[in-house]
Amino acid sequence: MKTISNIAMNTFVKETGGYVAAQLEACTRCGMCADACHFYVATGNPEYAPVWKIDLLKRAYEQRFTLSGKVKLALGVDKPVTDEDIQKFSKIVYEACTMCNKCSMVCPMGLQLGPLIHEVRTSMSNAGVVPDDLMKAVNKQVEEGSPLGVTDDVYDDRIEWVADEWEVDIPVDVKGADTLVVFSSIEVMKFPENIAAIAKILNTAGEKWTLSTAGREVVNFGFYEGSEERTKMFMQRIFDAAKELGVKKIVVTECGHAYDALRWTSYNMMEVPAGIEITHIVGLIGEYVRSGKIKLKAGAFDNGVITFHDACKIQRRGGHIKEPREILKILAPNSFKEMSPSKEQAICCGGGGGVIAIKEADPVRYAAFELKIDQMKAVGADAVVMSCSNCRLQFTDCVQHFNLDVKVKGLSQMVADALEER
């Protein structure tokens, strides 16, 4: 019978190769991963512990592949997974996990918990048990090319408006350009000043760049959903545009998950066009500063206390840890202060992984952000800077929700405002 539990369990079984089995066998249930998870720490809810989030995967493996699991099931010591279990876990893995992967860093047995939880999302996606808000955004991206309704026409109008409003050249669909820049619809709709800022930086550095109308959306809601089919579909649009324009480089702007999908995950699931480098805007800006292609006014933001929020997918996963710090040490040499923990060990903002798109996740999302409030208070931050527009959306919303006296800033914007004329 095709129940959602059957479909989900069959996906687990299909995905459980030797590597996954070895990881599941290795777990000693020590619980160390729990203290790494902002959702667990903020709420104390044991169902938010990372090891619990993979429990269905573990049960599927034990019940289908191990003798002890089969015996326990036959004797009634363990119970078959039910549709209710699947519904309950769907809420846990979509609403209380940002796929930040901090838990993987602390597991003494080396379990890659983030990717394992992604497998759980994949099984939920196959079984059709994805939160409505998230699924609506996925369907919008399938049908309109963007989860926020940025159709071809909306995109063209918006880019033209940004170019006029900020008086900056923004090339679109230029064949033969070296670099394709792909923004997220969060930037297009919520932070258009980011587009102007990045355009100004690229123009000042002398980059031969272009946007693409067909490959205009870097956000990947298929990746949040855990659907391989839709993850690939959204990346394919960008790769096709890159091939059509003949570029040598794709630059992902301020979206961490999109960077993870395009820069790392794509190579494991599809054919990535050869000879095209994929990088993140913060890496490129760092390169411009190091090489002298752009020069920044030293001390341009040196007042109050400025701290930096590391995005899980850009800094922890993507490795762009040094560049923001090198830039902030130029812009705010006396004002820049690190939160603790930071860099690879940073605490997630609580809004990534599609969580901010799910209305029902609001209480847990706000609860998780309280850890960031504590961190910012500890350094006395007047401003917090970041390089991910999804984090920026979460910070902007939470600053308003908690009525905080902290300015939320985008790193690209600060760089653009501090550019020395060439």
Ligand code: SF4
């Ligand atoms: S830290 Fe690793 S070994 Fe310990 S409970 Fe979590 S997943 Fe299992």
Ligand code: SF4
């Ligand atoms: S990936 Fe992040 S949010 Fe998800 S369980 Fe691990 S620590 Fe928690």
